[in-house]
Amino acid sequence: DTEVTQTPKHLVMGMTNKKSLKCEQHMGHRAMYWYKQKAKKPPELMFVYSYEKLSINESVPSRFSPECPNSSLLNLHLHALQPEDSALYLCASSHRDTYNEQFFGPGTRLTVL
Amino acid sequence: SQQGEEDPQALSIQEGENATMNCSYKTSINNLQWYRQNSGRGLVHLILIRSNEREKHSGRLRVTLDTSKKSSSLLITASRAADTASYFCATGLNTGFQKLVFGTGTRLLVSP
Secondary structure, eight states: OOOEEEEOSEEEEOTTOEEEEEEEEOSOOOEEEEEEEOTTSOOEEEEEEETTEEEEEOSOOTTEEEEEEETTEEEEEEESOOGGGOEEEEEEEEOSSSOOOOEEOOOEEEEEO | OOOBEEEOSEEEEETTSOEEEEEEOOSOEEEEEEEEEOTTSOEEEEEEEETTOOEEEETTEEEEEETTTTEEEEEEOSOOGGGOEEEEEEEEESSSSOOEEEBOOEEEEEEO
């Protein structure tokens, strides 16, 4: 299985809602990533997990809370988001021990009203 | 902060023509990768070239890397309408593990 899956595909939420994005991979990768991508812009790294531990937080606001329950699963918990947080959220995974390509999921299109 | 700048920002060609995209970056890298993205969906890895390599081929793709000029190019030969997509270079930085910083991207339109 060489696929990264993300759910949901689309999400609309109000500024007071709490929601979660889910990402799953079964390739045995030990590094997992969250990216944010605005329209016509490149993906921007948000978080990196390595061996289920948070390795990088790119100064992301606390209203975004990542979680890595196990080596196959990555969640992004959302709370009190702002309209400017509307974007495509991409999950990716890669082998940990070598500098290698990243495998991306199809993304979750998030709209904050 | 953005590492890579790509040019052109947009490229429009006919099927069968070659497409060349360029990427420039700022800091020392471990590797440089190229990704394709269709219509705001997930990115697909195309090719990876390491800092000690100068040229790499994969099917209709040819990538070059010049670390002295901090630049790379992606050539797609005999393009097809299905190659229509956004193409991003991404630099793998020497941070101790894999962290990618994406360039600004080139939007390629291939007309039948």
